[in-house]
Amino acid sequence: MEKLIKILSKEVSDAFEKCGYESYLGSLTVSDRPDLCQFQCNGALTAAKRYKKSPLQIANEILNVLKDSCSFKDISSAGPGFINLNVNDSMLADYLNMMNRDEKCGCDKANNILTIIVDYGGANVAKPLHVGHIRAAVIGEAIKRISRFLGHNVIGDVHLGDWGLQIGMVITELKRRMPGLPYFDENYTGEYPTDAPFTISELEEIYPTASAFAKNNEDAMEEARKATFELQAGRKGYVALWRHILNGSVKDLKKVYGSLNVEFDLWLGESDCEKYIDEMVKYLKENNYTYESQGALVVDVAKESDSSVIPPVMILKSDGSSLYSTTDIATIWQRVEDYNPDMIIYVVDKRQDMHFEQVFRCVKKTGIASENLSLEFIGFGTMNGKDGKPFKTREGGVMKLQDLIETIQSSVLDKLDASKGFSEEEMGDVARRVGLSALKYGDLSNQVTKDYVFDIEKFSSFEGNTGPYILYTIVRIKSILNKACSKEKYCGSDLIQKPYSQCELDLMLKLSKFNETIEFSFLTKAPNKLCEYMYDLSNTFNKFYHSNRIISEENQEKKSSWLCLSSLTKKVLETSVELLGIEVPDRM
Numbered sequence: 001m002e003k004l005i006k007i008l009s010k011e012v013s014d015a016f017e018k019c020g021y022e023s024y025l026g027s028l029t030v031s032d033r034p035d036l037c038q039f040q041c042n043g044a045l046t047a048a049k050r051y052k053k054s055p056l057q058i059a060n061e062i063l064n065v066l067k068d069s070c071s072f073k074d075i076s077s078a079g080p081g082f083i084n085l086n087v088n089d090s091m092l093a094d095y096l097n098m099m100n101r102d103e104k105c106g107c108d109k110a111n112n113i114l115t116i117i118v119d120y121g122g123a124n125v126a127k128p129l130h131v132g133h134i135r136a137a138v139i140g141e142a143i144k145r146i147s148r149f150l151g152h153n154v155i156g157d158v159h160l161g162d163w164g165l166q167i168g169m170v171i172t173e174l175k176r177r178m179p180g181l182p183y184f185d186e187n188y189t190g191e192y193p194t195d196a197p198f199t200i201s202e203l204e205e206i207y208p209t210a211s212a213f214a215k216n217n218e219d220a221m222e223e224a225r226k227a228t229f230e231l232q233a234g235r236k237g238y239v240a241l242w243r244h245i246l247n248g249s250v251k252d253l254k255k256v257y258g259s260l261n262v263e264f265d266l267w268l269g270e271s272d273c274e275k276y277i278d279e280m281v282k283y284l285k286e287n288n289y290t291y292e293s294q295g296a297l298v299v300d301v302a303k304e305s306d307s308s309v310i311p312p313v314m315i316l317k318s319d320g321s322s323l324y325s326t327t328d329i330a331t332i333w334q335r336v337e338d339y340n341p342d343m344i345i346y347v348v349d350k351r352q353d354m355h356f357e358q359v360f361r362c363v364k365k366t367g368i369a370s371e372n373l374s375l376e377f378i379g380f381g382t383m384n385g386k387d388g389k390p391f392k393t394r395e396g397g398v399m400k401l402q403d404l405i406e407t408i409q410s411s412v413l414d415k416l417d418a419s420k421g422f423s424e425e426e427m428g429d430v431a432r433r434v435g436l437s438a439l440k441y442g443d444l445s446n447q448v449t450k451d452y453v454f455d456i457e458k459f460s461s462f463e464g465n466t467g468p469y470i471l472y473t474i475v476r477i478k479s480i481l482n483k484a485c486s487k488e489k490y491c492g493s494d495l496i497q498k499p500y501s502q503c504e505l506d507l508m509l510k511l512s513k514f515n516e517t518i519e520f521s522f523l524t525k526a527p528n529k530l531c532e533y534m535y536d537l538s539n540t541f542n543k544f545y546h547s548n549r550i551i552s553e554e555n556q557e558k559k560s561s562w563l564c565l566s567s568l569t570k571k572v573l574e575t576s577v578e579l580l581g582i583e584v585p586d587r588m
């Protein structure tokens, strides 16, 4: 469905044209004084300068054309030549009825369907997921779902960190502990056996030990670097060990991401582009993009217009091994070859902005990515504790994501009203859903680039701008509809009528902005815009609910219109939470 503001703008634009002015002058904006009017047009002021007339005179000419329009309830000129407009009530009701009939509440498929890869998650193999990974997962998933909802062809890729030094560290640590394993034999040619020589929980302990050891011991670090290099060069025993590490980690990661309702289409990682690296390096060399700097192979990416220094991007280290920038560039090479995307969106910690600036410049400069491929870096801020420092456990350690999820669920469990007679199973399920909403909405309602404070009490509250509040509103509407449905035969087939009161009109206007909101959230890659809308809509609905007695209303026409309006609100909110990967309980 065309956006309401567009439909109305079109009508005003036609009026401008009819009066001999350019049509673009007729575009409307949402009024910044909702107490005065719903929409406004400032075109007469702009026209005045161009056409050398008084703005008020122009405004009045437009009003004269529009006075019989059935789209507007009232139109007036104000101040020096603003045009204030209110939409016609029946038109608004018709619009909502159309939304109600539409499967996607009025959100059309995009005109230009794009192939979009969303690179998010970014978990590192052999290390457990920690809270720092939550933002990548939660924001990326929302961006993926919103893009897909608009009909784009979207591919989510976890892009595992599975090819770096951490693997070399784990390999050398295993060698210290179990030197007798056949994998360490230089001539190991054996197949890859199914049984791993370690469990996933052992692995969780092995990596931190190895990392701490290597940090304080140059020999151990050198050994880990060498193992990484040999792995990348294809040493068979190391590759077999690496596959054990990868398999165990991925199994565990799928479980944790799954509990966040985060699902990836591709489980590829840094290692998967290995097969393209030689070809890519050859291409870069042959086309004279590279040069040697202290033994390393680099590409210049600085531009004359730069105000600060952008260092060259490193393609190969002096020992010939690849690094983070190599795999990111080669992954773009691979993605272009496999999917020919129109856009790649990276949802990564904003502290990596320089890395991505270098990578993007390199692939554009060298033609690995064409002009038309849009590369977007969505850098997110840090999730902090109440002390303003990156969130830690009470003991000061890094909190595992799984523990965080459990903590927030138990906080919700305390808030559930036991007198509602939940069975133990239902109680657990409700706490899981509400807890997830607290966690995800608490994150997503913040502007992506900003740091935010993780506050369990605040996030899990049933009041205020929180996930549980949004769910509570949906549950409330479910209960209203259930009551109405069981008492009478209302089952949502009636029509929304013209509003009977101001709070109802407010709700209707808010609902009509859903498609506009989704499109804006997509264009700006800003799930927080959708959250803002959900919160506004919930507040507006609750105001409407508190000022009317829906179930006991005697005027049947009024009542059924109200039920219909409630049902549309529910549908819009349910669609919205689904886009954020949040599940609604039946009651709470």
Ligand code: ARG
Residues within 6 Å of the ligand: 119, 121, 122, 123, 124, 159, 160, 161, 328, 346, 348
């Ligand atoms: N594994 C990386 C990290 O933990 C994040 C990966 C982000 N994606 C990418 N294409 N570089 O920092």
